[in-house]
Amino acid sequence: MIKYKILIALSFILFNSSYLEAERIVIKNATIYDGIDDSSYNGHILIENGLIKKLSKSSAIQGDIVIDVEGKIVTPGLIAPDTEIGIVEIGALSVTRDDESNIYDVGFSIHSAFNPNSTLIPWNRSNGITSAITLPRNTSSPIGGLGSFFLLDSKMNINSNADMVLIGRLGASGSSSRAETLSLMDDILSFGSSLNKKDIGSDLTIDELIESSSIASYLDLKTRDVKTLFRLFDENLPLIIKSHRASDILNLISLKKKYDLNLIIMGAQEASLVIDDIAKNDVPLIINPINNIPNSFDELASNIKLAQRLEKAGITMMFNVSRDHNYHLIRQGAGVAVANGLSYGSAIKALTSNVAKVFNIENRGSIQVGNYADIVVWEDDPLEPSSMPERVFINGVETDLTTRSTRLRDRYTKDLDKPNTYRN
Amino acid sequence: MKKIYILISIISFNIEATNFEPYESTYKPLPYSNTIFKNANIYDGDGNEFLETDIIIQNGKIIAIGKDLPGANTLTRVDATGKWITPGIIDIHSHMGVYPAPSVKTSSDGNEATSPVTAEVWAEHSIWTQDPQFALALKGGVTTFHVLPGSANLIGGRGVTAKNLQRNTINSMKFPDAPHSLKMACGENPKRVYGNRGQTPSTRMGNIAGYRKSWIKAEGYLSKLDEYEAKSDEAKELSYKPTRDLELETLAGVLRGDILVHNHCYRADEMAMMIDVAKEFDYKITAFHHAVEAYKIADLLAENNICAALWADWWGFKHEAYDMVQANVAIVDQARNGTGCAIVHSDDEIGIQHLNVEASKALSAGIKAGFNISKARAMKWITSNPAKAAGIYKQTGSLKVGKNADVVVWSKNPFSIYALAEKVYIDGALAFDKATGFEPNSDFDIGIINPSKKRIEE
Numbered sequence: 068m069i070k071y072k073i074l075i076a077l078s079f080i081l082f083n084s085s086y087l088e089a090e091r092i093v094i095k096n097a098t099i100y101d102g103i104d105d106s107s108y109n110g111h112i113l114i115e116n117g118l119i120k121k122l123s124k125s126s127a128i129q130g131d132i133v134i135d136v137e138g139k140i141v142t143p144g145l146i147a148p149d150t151e152i153g154i155v156e157i158g159a160l161s162v163t164r165d166d167e168s169n170i171y172d173v174g175f176s177i178h179s180a181f182n183p184n185s186t187l188i189p190w191n192r193s194n195g196i197t198s199a200i201t202l203p204r205n206t207s208s209p210i211g212g213l214g215s216f217f218l219l220d221s222k223m224n225i226n227s228n229a230d231m232v233l234i235g236r237l238g239a240s241g242s243s244s245r246a247e248t249l250s251l252m253d254d255i256l257s258f259g260s261s262l263n264k265k266d267i268g269s270d271l272t273i274d275e276l277i278e279s280s281s282i283a284s285y286l287d288l289k290t291r292d293v294k295t296l297f298r299l300f301d302e303n304l305p306l307i308i309k310s311h312r313a314s315d316i317l318n319l320i321s322l323k324k325k326y327d328l329n330l331i332i333m334g335a336q337e338a339s340l341v342i343d344d345i346a347k348n349d350v351p352l353i354i355n356p357i358n359n360i361p362n363s364f365d366e367l368a369s370n371i372k373l374a375q376r377l378e379k380a381g382i383t384m385m386f387n388v389s390r391d392h393n394y395h396l397i398r399q400g401a402g403v404a405v406a407n408g409l410s411y412g413s414a415i416k417a418l419t420s421n422v423a424k425v426f427n428i429e430n431r432g433s434i435q436v437g438n439y440a441d442i443v444v445w446e447d448d449p450l451e452p453s454s455m456p457e458r459v460f461i462n463g464v465e466t467d468l469t470t471r472s473t474r475l476r477d478r479y480t481k482d483l484d485k486p487n488t489y490r491n
Numbered sequence: 492m493k494k495i496y497i498l499i500s501i502i503s504f505n506i507e508a509t510n511f512e513p514y515e516s517t518y519k520p521l522p523y524s525n526t527i528f529k530n531a532n533i534y535d536g537d538g539n540e541f542l543e544t545d546i547i548i549q550n551g552k553i554i555a556i557g558k559d560l561p562g563a564n565t566l567t568r569v570d571a572t573g574k575w576i577t578p579g580i581i582d583i584h585s586h587m588g589v590y591p592a593p594s595v596k597t598s599s600d601g602n603e604a605t606s607p608v609t610a611e612v613w614a615e616h617s618i619w620t621q622d623p624q625f626a627l628a629l630k631g632g633v634t635t636f637h638v639l640p641g642s643a644n645l646i647g648g649r650g651v652t653a654k655n656l657q658r659n660t661i662n663s664m665k666f667p668d669a670p671h672s673l674k675m676a677c678g679e680n681p682k683r684v685y686g687n688r689g690q691t692p693s694t695r696m697g698n699i700a701g702y703r704k705s706w707i708k709a710e711g712y713l714s715k716l717d718e719y720e721a722k723s724d725e726a727k728e729l730s731y732k733p734t735r736d737l738e739l740e741t742l743a744g745v746l747r748g749d750i751l752v753h754n755h756c757y758r759a760d761e762m763a764m765m766i767d768v769a770k771e772f773d774y775k776i777t778a779f780h781h782a783v784e785a786y787k788i789a790d791l792l793a794e795n796n797i798c799a800a801l802w803a804d805w806w807g808f809k810h811e812a813y814d815m816v817q818a819n820v821a822i823v824d825q826a827r828n829g830t831g832c833a834i835v836h837s838d839d840e841i842g843i844q845h846l847n848v849e850a851s852k853a854l855s856a857g858i859k860a861g862f863n864i865s866k867a868r869a870m871k872w873i874t875s876n877p878a879k880a881a882g883i884y885k886q887t888g889s890l891k892v893g894k895n896a897d898v899v900v901w902s903k904n905p906f907s908i909y910a911l912a913e914k915v916y917i918d919g920a921l922a923f924d925k926a927t928g929f930e931p932n933s934d935f936d937i938g939i940i941n942p943s944k945k946r947i948e949e
Contacts, residue, residue, distance in 0.1 A: 158808035159679070187807070340940070359947075360840050361623055363593045367940050370947050389841065392807035399848065402908035451908050452848060453855035472806075476816040479786050480860050487787070 091115045092463065093130035094444065097141035102420035102433035105412025112141070114440040117463035122436055134458070136444050142415060143433050144197025144441030144461060145449075146422040147394040148353050149307075149333060149387035152191060152199045153181035153217060158391055172208040172286055173255065174295030177201060178215040178229040183222060186471045187392055192219045193468040194395030195449065195456045197441040200426065202234050205309070208286055209252040210235035213295060214307070216428055218441075220461045232426060233299055237310040237319060238365045249318055254282040256326045259296030267297045300326075305426050307353065309333045312365040313340035320348050331425060333387065336366035339373055342380045351383035351425045356404035358389055374417075375408030383425060384417050402450035414450060439463070514615070516665035518654055521920035525549045527562035528900065531571035536578035536874035536889035540867040546576060548896035551919035556890060569914070575904050577870055578889050579634025579655075579897030579917065582843050583753075583800045583877035584780050584836035587625055588618030588638055588653075588661075592840060602641035603648060607685050607692060608705050610673065611737035612648035614638045618661045621933040623946065624840045625657045629923050629931065631844030632899040632912040635666060637881045639780075642676035642755040643684045645692065645701040649741055650674055650753060652881045656917050657931050670882040672777070673745050675702065677756035677765060678811050699764060706772040709742030716743060751777040751882055753800075757811035759787035766795055778880045780836065783812045786819045789826035798832035798880045799823045802842070803852040820850075820872060821857020821864055834880060835872040846873045851906040866906050895919070 092114040099122075100107045113121035113128045121128055154177050156163035165180035181201065191199070197219055203212035212234050218226035237248055258280050266276055273290045277283040283293065298304055308319055311334045320341075323330040332338070333353040338345055345352065359371040370376075377384045386397040386404075401414040423432025430438045440463035447454035459466045474491070482490045511517050526548050533541040533556070545560040546553065562568065589601035600617035603609040618638060628636065634655050640647035650672035653664040677698060686693030692701050715733045722730065744750035752769070756762045756779045769776050778798035779785065783806065785792060785799040792799055801823070806815030816822075824833035835850045837843035854869040878888020887895045896919035903910040915923040923930050936946040 156807070157810050157813060160810050357841055357845070359627060359844075361592050361946065362840075363595070366593070367946055390805065390808070393804055396804075399845075399908065402848075403845070406909045406911055451851075453851045453906065455855070455859070472816050475814055476786075476818045476822075476856075476860055479789075479816070479822060480818070 090131035091120075091129075092460075092465075093128045093133045094141060094442065095127065095133055095135045096138055097136050097444070098138055099434055100140060100142045100412070100415045101435065102143040102416060103435065105410065107140070109138070112434065112440075112442065114442075114460065114463040117440060119434060119436055119438050119440050119442075122434070134444075136457075139457065140445045140447070140449060141434070142195075142443050142445065142449055143419040143431070144443055144459065145195045145395070145397065145418045146428070146432055147191070147196050147199040147387070147397055148385045148422045148426070150191075150199045150201050150394045151391055152187045152201050152219070152394060153183065153185050154201055154203070155391065156182070156185055156187070166204045168203070168206055168212070171289055172206045172211050172292050173233070173288065174291035174293070175203055175206050175212045176215070176230050176291075177203045177213070178227065181215070181217060181225055181227070183225055187394075188219045188221050189467070189470040190392070190472060191395050192221075192459055192461075192466055193456065193470050193473070194393075195398065195443045195445070195459065196395050197443070197459060197461045198428075198431065199394060200232060200422070202232070202307070205234055205236050208255065209237065209248045210255050210306070216426065218461055220464070220466065226462075228428065230295075232305045232307055233295065235306065235308045237308055237315050238312060239363060245315065249315075251282075253322065253325075255286070255296070256322065256328075258282050260300050260326055262293065262297040262300070264297075264301070267294055303327075303329045305329045305331055307331045307333050310365075311336040311363070313337040313368065315365070316341050317344060320344055320350060323348060323350065334366075336362075336373070337368040338382075339370060339376045340368050342376060342382070346380040346382050351385065351421070352377060353385045353387050355387050355389050355400060356409070357400040371403070371407050374404035374414075378409055378413045383421050384413075385422050385425065386417050396452070398450060399452040402452065405450055411450070511662070515662065516667040516669075517660070517662045518656075518665055518667055519663070520551055520918035521656065521922060523549070523551055523919045524916065524921040525566050525919070526569055526916075527560065527566040528569045528571045528576060528898075529562075531574055531576040531900070532904075533576045533890065534867050534870040534905070535891070536870055537891065538865075538868045538871055540865070546890065546898070548898060548916065548919045551896055553890055553892055553894050553896050553898075555892060569900065571900060574913070575901040575910070576890070577632070577899050577901065577905055578874040579887065579899055579915065580632040580846050580873050581877040581881065581888060582628070582633055582636040582837050582846060583778065583834050583880050584838045585628075585636040585638050585843055586641070586838065587628065587636060587840065587843070588620065588622045589614050589640065591619045591622035592624050602643040604641075604643035604684055607644050607681055607690070607701050608646045608738065609640075609644050609648050610646045610705070610739070610741040612640060613651065613671075614640045614649060614674075615651040615661045615665065618651075618653075620657065620659055620661055620664065621935045623933050623935050624843075625655055626931045626933060626936070627840070628843045629655050629915055630912060630925075632847065632901070632905075632915055633843055634897040634899070634915060634917045634922075635878075635881070635883070635887060636843070637672065637753075637877070639672065639674045639753060642674070642680045645676060645681050645698055646705055646742070647674035647676060649750070652883060654917055656922060657933055666881075666883055666886075668883075668886070670749060670751055671741075671744065672751045672753045672881070673741060675752060675754040675765075677754065677761045678758060679809055680755070695761065699768065702765075702768050703771070705742060706746075706768070706774075709739050709746055710772065712736060712739035713743040713746050745774050746772065748775070751775075751880070753778050753780055753880070755780045757781050757783045757809070759784035763788060763791060766791065766797070777882075778832075778834065781812070781838070783815050783819065786816055786822040787814075789823045789831055792823060793827035793831040796832070798834050798876060800834040800836040800877070800880065801853070802838070803835060803849040803856070817852065817856030818860035818862075820853035821860055821862045824857070824864065824868070824872070825862050832876050832879065833872050834876045836877070847901075847905040847910060848908055849873075851908075854906065866904070869906070
């Protein structure tokens with residue numbers, strides 16, 4: 068477990084050398100929400116070699132570049148925990164989708180499909196998202212697919228944490244009973260928990276294992292799937308299960324206890340009905356705080372007060388959105404949650420440090436000395452969707468906030484005497 | 492005595508008057524709350540801002556707006572100091588009732604996707620009046636909404652405008668005297684739906700041919716109707732009235748100017764073509780919906796007096812929605828010296844609850860694009876402009892003396908994410924009051940999780 072984390076940290080340093088040449092940047096006179104404390108403080112941030120080198124509340128810090136932000140709000144770069152960034156360009160255009168597999172199940176990885184040139188990256192970055200977890204579409208298996216963490220720095224040398232989370236689902240399917248899904252999940256986990264290092268030593272022994280396991284052969288698991296199941300237990304990988312109904316949430320908590328899972332529940336529209344169980348068993352949730360629609364019979368208890376209730380119960384929460392592409396709208400969701408009773412500090416944490424903590428993303432998600440300098444300077448309140456980032460730093464490097472969208476906007480608002488094709 | 496009273500109230504709420512034409516509105520407001528709002532900050536929906544101003548509503552109408560109005564003792568007094576008042580929000584693109592929650596097959600009734608032209612169907616005949624989404628939209632300040640059929644078809648059928656006052660029949664929700672609309676759709680959806688079945692249309696040129704063929708049929712039908720109606724009473728007796736044709740009746744209604752065309756269309760080049768089709772057959776397009784590329788032809792839209800009903804930021808879910816700019820709304824609004832008609836719409840059960848914030852995003856993007864647009868003007872995008880596009884601007888959509896008292900009291904400036912609708916009035920009747928918990932709950936919401944509770948228990 069610890070070894071694994073060191074490896075991740077190392078890989079970031081190895082793959083991201085650009086900041087080594089960077090100068091000492093000082094962000095001066097900032098109102099800092101550091102992602103840890105509930106309240107803000109006024110201070111200065113020194114960025115050096117891509118890292119937050121120094122934080123000062125009182126005295127000014129010297130630097131090569133000093134940016135006086137005149138009291139504007141500064142937050143950690145926001146981390147979106149549930150996206151398709153880099154693997155889907157246009158939703159309804161299958162040739163631009165790389166989120167599905169018909170062959171692999173548990174161990175389907177989208178990591179190598181990530182496109183650092185996707186237009187979704189500058190778009191979400193310019194809206195304050197500096198990194199994201201990209202998840203595949205769940206395969207046919209109830210535990211099906213691996214997600215990866217990516218920095219949204221648009222570098223061809225992808226800065227990532229590959230295959231760091233498994234996904235699954237439980238709920239109404241329209242074809243077979245949720246009891247069947249739950250049993251399948253239990254069987255898969257039972258098989259996975261029985262694996263040991265020796266078993267997965269060679270592909271040959273894995274093939275034998277699959278053959279001797281009725282569930283593995285029924286699901287037609289491949290070597291990759293089995294290796295992934297081994298990792299789930301060996302590394303205690305985060306496992307996100309998408310589920311809404313209160314009774315399903317309780318069943319998932321039972322599985323968590325049975326297999327000692329690192330369980331995260333996503334959706335969880337009925338969480339408030341079983342809130343004590345979730346709190347007692349320390350299950351973090353990814354919710355869409357703006358979603359109060361009873362969109363299925365699994366989500367009848369949908370309520371705009373969910374985030375506030377989770378906060379009261381002491382449950383760790385993160386936010387997602389119901390539509391694709393605009394993952395930055397987790398800000399708007401957070402704002403709606405605050406309008407409906409969530410504390411401001413908890414909302415900022417849900418957008419930043421909670422994601423880093425839950426998914427073992429080391430040295431990100433908060434403004435602390437030693438962390439990577441993923442920092443956003445906001446025009447105004449980051450929870451007001453009308454307020455945009457003024458500057459975005461990733462690994463201490465200020466990023467370009469131009470997007471295809473701003474290019475098109477400028478093309479149709481400037482230089483209008485020329486035909487559009489001859490404008491910029 | 493008490494018994495009699497109860498009996499009367501049951502009759503008045505559950506039995507509809509019988510002297511209405513079929514499909515006509517039987518809407519009745521809730522009991523009036525004659526009220527004076529003191530010291531409010533106001534966006535009137537027509538582009539004006541008034542600070543620390545009073546409003547009086549009486550018998551369902553706005554009767555006075557001004558500073559320090561003397562209010563009669565009979566009026567309920569609402570201290571609106573520090574609060575904001577706007578007209579009731581209007582959503583010009585909703586599928587509430589036709590795609591209700593929960594989203595299940597049994598009540599998914601928005602697309603009659605069995606033939607590319609289904610002008611004969613009416614969205615109001617699909618609306619499930621127990622949709623729990625109505626009440627949620629009301630809490631977001633929405634007092635009026637326009638429900639359209641979906642976009643699977645070239646011509647999808649008639650839309651309907653309704654008051655957001657949930658009742659057991661759609662007729663009792665229909666906005667009195669609001670015109671019908673006709674839903675048309677360009678682009679990917681119809682060509683995908685029918686192309687996948689090996690049917691026409693499977694291309695955009697097939698789409699255009701489909702509209703034109705329908706309008707040719709409609710012209711023929713209309714001339715037969717006109718011919719018959721022009722006859723003297725004696726001549727009418729000697730001839731047959733043309734047989735009714737539901738499809739062509741709707742299309743002829745458009746050609747006569749009685750039914751307003753609402754056209755789902757994303758791409759600029761397609762909108763330009765649709766304007767040609769409208770010119771060829773001499774009908775008017777009231778609004779393009781979704782219109783992600785409206786900014787590319789904003790002048791053309793303004794010149795043709797066509798509104799664009801838009802999202803603040805949706806994009807990328809389809810190829811035709813790829814060229815999104817957040818200043819789209821503002822560019823349309825500012826076209827031809829500010830004569831453009833921009834609308835922020837939802838097409839979404841969550842978006843409809845936050846149209847004020849959607850407008851706020853669009854405004855902020857417009858200001859960043861260099862336009863000088865006030866909040867008071869941006870308020871038009873979700874009030875008077877959709878009212879005009881729905882053909883109900885005379886009755887609602889702005890706070891003007893004599894208009895329906897559709898009023899929202901907001902806790903803060905409605906362009907802030909933290910603003911909540913505190914009180915919502917429809918026709919001068921209190922329909923939602925956050926402070927007292929006075930709010931509608933559909934039959935769906937009752938006893939469904941816990942038999943003794945409402946679905947949402949605060």
